[in-house]
Amino acid sequence: MDQPEPNDPPRRPDHGCFGCGELNPCGLHLVFERSDGGVRARFTPRPQDEGFFGVVHGGIVSTLLDEAMAWAAFAQGIWAVTGKLDVRFRRPVQVGVEVIVSGRVMANRGRVLDAAGTIHQAEDGGLLAEGTGLFVRVPEFQAREWGRRYLDAPDG
Numbered sequence: 001m002d003q004p005e006p007n008d009p010p011r012r013p014d015h016g017c018f019g020c021g022e023l024n025p026c027g028l029h030l031v032f033e034r035s036d037g038g039v040r041a042r043f044t045p046r047p048q049d050e051g052f053f054g055v056v057h058g059g060i061v062s063t064l065l066d067e068a069m070a071w072a073a074f075a076q077g078i079w080a081v082t083g084k085l086d087v088r089f090r091r092p093v094q095v096g097v098e099v100i101v102s103g104r105v106m107a108n109r110g111r112v113l114d115a116a117g118t119i120h121q122a123e124d125g126g127l128l129a130e131g132t133g134l135f136v137r138v139p140e141f142q143a144r145e146w147g148r149r150y151l152d153a154p155d156g
Helices: 060-076 140-151
Strands: 033-035 038-045 079-091 099-108 112-121 127-137
Touching: 038 060, 060 079, 060 099, 060 112, 060 127
Parallel strands: none
Antiparallel strands: 033 038, 038 099, 079 127, 099 112, 112 127
């Protein structure tokens, strides 16, 4: 997963997003690749991601799922933002233990997308958290602007 495949979602080095931006020193620095009709990324939680001792903060867990679902939409060529996010915490996500964060679009209803995300422990595949989200397509002018900004493509 270290080297992006030609069809993987692009990543820019000059982006400050908390989830995927390289410029954000506090960010998660997630790198997504296409996988099984969706996207996935590997992530090892750091001490600064902690809530209770040794356990990743629920807000970070939610952010991981949100980011995966948003990237799943983007991997389908859709610029969308989160309208609603529901998270189910199954088991604690532990600091220092690698996880796999996955997302996929479950339904494309035009302006609205339904997405799902999961976090599994990398070593044993155990389900740690899952979420669903409702994502809303951005207006066409915004999609074009973001396409130019993030993809260097006039029509994004």
